[in-house]
Amino acid sequence: MKNLKIKAARAGKDMSQDDLAKAVGVSRQTINAVEKGDYNPSIKLCIAICKVLDASLDELFWED
Amino acid sequence: MKNLKIKAARAGKDMSQDDLAKAVGVSRQTINAVEKGDYNPSIKLCIAICKVLDASLDELFWED
DNA sequence: ACATAATGTAAAATATGCTTGACATTTTGA
DNA sequence: TCAAAATGTCAAGCATATTTTACATTATGT
Numbered sequence: 001m002k003n004l005k006i007k008a009a010r011a012g013k014d015m016s017q018d019d020l021a022k023a024v025g026v027s028r029q030t031i032n033a034v035e036k037g038d039y040n041p042s043i044k045l046c047i048a049i050c051k052v053l054d055a056s057l058d059e060l061f062w063e064d
Numbered sequence: 065m066k067n068l069k070i071k072a073a074r075a076g077k078d079m080s081q082d083d084l085a086k087a088v089g090v091s092r093q094t095i096n097a098v099e100k101g102d103y104n105p106s107i108k109l110c111i112a113i114c115k116v117l118d119a120s121l122d123e124l125f126w127e128d
Numbered sequence: 129a130c131a132t133a134a135t136g137t138a139a140a141a142t143a144t145g146c147t148t149g150a151c152a153t154t155t156t157g158a
Numbered sequence: 159t160c161a162a163a164a165t166g167t168c169a170a171g172c173a174t175a176t177t178t179t180a181c182a183t184t185a186t187g188t
Contacts, residue, residue, distance in 0.1 A: 016164060027147055032166065039145070040106045042175080043125055057121035061107055080134060091177055096136070103175065106145080 002037045005060050009053040024048040066101045069124050073117040088112040
């Protein structure tokens with residue numbers, strides 16, 4: 001399922017998918033896939049995304 | 065680096081590595097490796113571990 | 129001391145995260 | 159309206175998470 005929380009947090013920082021990708025050191029397609037939710041990123045990548053977006057793991061990645 | 069938080073939470077539930085592995089549906093070696101910290105689990109596995117151990121992602125997997 | 133459970137570790141095989149490159153579509157702003 | 163930026167998506171390949179099997183070591187209880 002889609003992860004709209006990342007998309008929202010990214011919008012709050014005025015960053016494009018490409019900006020975020022470069023900031024965390026992965027490809028743009030990887031960020032796109034994470035937001036689209038069709039796969040299962042590593043915890044290391046999740047933490048890197050959280051740090052760039054000033055959010056916690058629970059805020060961005062906990063599932064309801 | 066080692067993840068002693070999982071080990072502690074597991075001890076608090078009186079579960080062996082094997083118990084936790086079966087509860088989350090992975091091999092015992094995977095749990096051992098996660099606790100040993102020599103690799104980088106998927107967010108889905110982290111969430112499964114959190115649910116079994118009644119903890120949050122931030123409590124068990126946020127790095128300091 | 130002994131048996132058993134729990135843990136640490138290793139090698140080979142498989143599954144999948146992630147990259148690179150490329151192209152199509154949508155959105156944004158001048 | 160038009161060009162550029164942002165996003166969606168696909169396929170092939172590489173990197174690495176995870177499994178399976180197996181064995182050694184360390185704890186635990188009787």
